[in-house]
Amino acid sequence: xxxxxxxGGLVQAGDSLGLSCVVFRxxxxxxxxGWFRQGPGKEREFVAAISWSGGSSMYADSVEGRFTxxxxxxxxxxxxxxxxxEPEDTAVYYCAADWAGDTGLLQTRREGYxxxxxxxxxxxxx
Numbered sequence: 465x466x467x468x469x470x471x472g473g474l475v476q477a478g479d480s481l482g483l484s485c486v487v488f489r490x491x492x493x494x495x496x497x498g499w500f501r502q503g504p505g506k507e508r509e510f511v512a513a514i515s516w517s518g519g520s521s522m523y524a525d526s527v528e529g530r531f532t533x534x535x536x537x538x539x540x541x542x543x544x545x546x547x548x549x550e551p552e553d554t555a556v557y558y559c560a561a562d563w564a565g566d567t568g569l570l571q572t573r574r575e576g577y578x579x580x581x582x583x584x585x586x587x588x589x590x
Contacts, residue, residue: 465489465579467497469559472584475549479588483544485559485581494561496570497542498577499533501555501586508558510572514542522570526552549588556583 471483485497498513511531514521518535532545542559560577562570571577 465494465561465563467559467561467579467581469557469581469584472557472586474587474589477550477588477590479549480545480547481549481586482546483557483559483584483586485542485544487540487542487561489540492563494563494579495565495567496562497535498560498562498571499542499544499557500560500574501553501557502583503552503555506555508574510574511557512544513562513570513572515568515570520568520570522572524572546586549586551588551590554586554588556585558583 466488468486493516496515499511500508502508512523512533514533521533530548534543559581561579563578
């Protein structure tokens, strides 16, 4: 299983940016895919997660109402649309797959995810 995150870049405060995470797999499917981020000098933190079916999702309070996570069923892709970006959103964004967890249970802890992508940098200037 491999995950490939893309779409990062440099934007100004108030702008929008979309991230994508492609899940490469031979057999089986993850239970859910999550996005995390790690800002300069900070711990890696939960951003959003979505069930593989796309039926349920959840967000960190800091991004609720600004970010939207979605599933592209035909492309094994999970997208993160980020609107009204703030300098505090500057971080390396990682996608991760929960492969062994319970169906329908979305994890916010890093330990709940089994496979991680390489990360993509998002920089928001003021």
